Amino acid sequence: MGSVITGCSMPQADPSQQSIPTDSNQWQEKLGKTFEQLSESDRQLLSRYMLRMKLSEAFEAGAVPRTTIKQALVQQREYERLHPNNPTGKKSPIIANQQLGRIQAQTYPIALLPVKTSNSDSLNQVKLQFVLSNEGTIPIQSFKGSLLMQDAKLAKGKNFNVPITTFVPPIAPEQSSTIVIETSIEDINVMRAIKNAQDVTIIISEGTLILTDGQKIEFLNKLTK
Incomplete structure (x- = not known):
């Protein structure tokens, strides 16, 4: 007789493998549940990445690069290593205030x-x-x-x-x-x-x-x- 395997469950999908939409208007809708599955430190890191993208020239041109959450976290860690005093990439206080105002x-x-x-x-x-x-x-x-x-x-x-x-x-x-x-x-x-x-x-x-x-x-x- 064959053995019966019980208690098995499908492995949970790795949230870091989810792609980030190139359209920032879809970020909350598409990433809301996945965002909550990340650790607190990764949520903060990803939030700074998204803010940096919204403050970038690529965002203004409507060309936010396609990437996964994992790749975004790697990019943001490296960016913050190179720019420890400017983790969101703001260009100047005035420009940053205007951009942040629109985001808020x-x-x-x-x-x-x-x-x-x-x-x-x-x-x-x-x-x-x-x-x-x-x-x-x-x-x-x-x-x-x-x-x-x-x-x-x-x-x-x-x-x-x-x-x-x-x-x-x-x-x-x-x-x-x-x-x-x-x-x-x-x-x-x-x-x-x-x-x-x-x-x-x-x-x-x-x-x-x-x-x-x-x-x-x-x-x-x-x-x-």
């Missing part, structure tokens, strides 16, 4: 919900609701800072200060939560823009966003000053 805006987008105000369009005490989305890989614990509202009808943007807001529960990846503030607005054009929220662009002009793993994401958009 894509990772933590903000939207304004329509609000109902009085008919007077004068001094109004309004309650504004902003929606913060988490397109990153780590839950968002809290945020404090300033939001800049921009609209084609406005001569200049309007800033709204947000006191520290703790999200309970934290905003999980691919989820959203609201930030509610009360403010007085005298500008009629600002009021009209708020009533037509679909035409309004909201960005985080400055502030600190804290993730559940203790990371602090700093925002500083010098172009809005």
Whole structure:
């Protein structure tokens, strides 16, 4: 009689062999689960590699090289050995701030919900609701800072200060939560823009966003000053 083998299972695929999409917009969707299978040190190393790619001329030209996670980690270790003080390859503080600002805006987008105000369009005490989305890989614990509202009808943007807001529960990846503030607005054009929220662009002009793993994401958009 033949023996019966029990307790066998298929070997798990090596996450380091997965290819990194050349389209950075697919990184989170394609690598999310694989990313969690890596060790903490490899996750940090891969994050710095991806940031370096996004800050590179290849990314600006739409030509991020095709590679596997394993190859990317090897490349990043060698890059950091040669450039210990510049692991992400930023060219200058100004360029880096502008590039990081665009990356952060894509990772933590903000939207304004329509609000109902009085008919007077004068001094109004309004309650504004902003929606913060988490397109990153780590839950968002809290945020404090300033939001800049921009609209084609406005001569200049309007800033709204947000006191520290703790999200309970934290905003999980691919989820959203609201930030509610009360403010007085005298500008009629600002009021009209708020009533037509679909035409309004909201960005985080400055502030600190804290993730559940203790990371602090700093925002500083010098172009809005």
